[in-house]
Amino acid sequence: MHLSRWRSGALVWVLPFLFAAVAVACGGAAHTAEPTTTRPPTPTTKTEDVHMNADDFHNLHTMTHVRGFYVTNVLGHLDATLAVARSPNGGQYPTGTLLQLVPQEAMVKHRHGYDPTTNDWEFFSLDVSAQGTKIVTRGGQAVMNRFGGSCASCHSAANPKFDLVCEHDHGCAPLPIGDDVIRAVQNADPRPVSH
Numbered sequence: 001m002h003l004s005r006w007r008s009g010a011l012v013w014v015l016p017f018l019f020a021a022v023a024v025a026c027g028g029a030a031h032t033a034e035p036t037t038t039r040p041p042t043p044t045t046k047t048e049d050v051h052m053n054a055d056d057f058h059n060l061h062t063m064t065h066v067r068g069f070y071v072t073n074v075l076g077h078l079d080a081t082l083a084v085a086r087s088p089n090g091g092q093y094p095t096g097t098l099l100q101l102v103p104q105e106a107m108v109k110h111r112h113g114y115d116p117t118t119n120d121w122e123f124f125s126l127d128v129s130a131q132g133t134k135i136v137t138r139g140g141q142a143v144m145n146r147f148g149g150s151c152a153s154c155h156s157a158a159n160p161k162f163d164l165v166c167e168h169d170h171g172c173a174p175l176p177i178g179d180d181v182i183r184a185v186q187n188a189d190p191r192p193v194s195h
């Protein structure tokens with residue numbers, strides 16, 4: 001890990017992440033996430049699906065802000081994605097949905113049947129800079145956040161009607177940081193807004 005990569009981020013957010021990453025590395029914790037170069041399994045049906053590359057991720061402020069998070073649909077089904085995101089009753093997100101809370105993490109909805117253990121979501125840990133986005137890890141249960149928690153495990157606690165979306169009151173364990181820190185990290189997204 002290059003320290004220079006972190007300097008431009010909000011220090012208050014980055015430092016605990018850095019410590020957590022070092023702790024994981026030193027502890028030799030199992031790291032079974034797919035390497036960046038591995039592509040997700042090719043769908044066996046002709047059903048529409050999404051295949052994310054690093055270039056498909058952009059500054060959060062190019063996405064639509066819904067309450068505390070950012071949404072888009074990389075297959076062009078933004079209206080269908082927004083209908084679920086804005087509904088007080090939730091719903092199942094359409095294929096191609098991309099959700100982000102912070103620039104460094106993302107979840108993407110695949111075709112039905114892609115991964116029953118994650119309700120067809122693929123989770124990403126990202127490295128962002130002024131140059132753009134790099135995918136650090138991607139996949140299902142094995143993808144961890146900077147605090148050492150499995151994205152899928154924590155998000156699976158959400159009430160099923162919200163399709164693994166946590167927000168503040170859907171049943172997930174809370175993040176160890178407050179809304180003010182999250183807001184600062186969102187606003188510190190180093191990637192260009194136009195692409």
Ligand code: HEC
Binds near residue numbers: 105
């Ligand atoms: C310990 C539990 C936990 C872990 C682990 C976790 N999250 Fe979350 N996540 C939350 C909570 C709680 C929120 C809502 C926070 C808020 O609204 O301020 C959230 C919000 C989000 C959102 C915005 C939509 C939503 O669900 O509210 C995305 C996208 C997201 N997380 C992706 C990830 C990814 C990707 C990972 C792994 C790299 C991850 N999360 C790891 C608890 C977790």
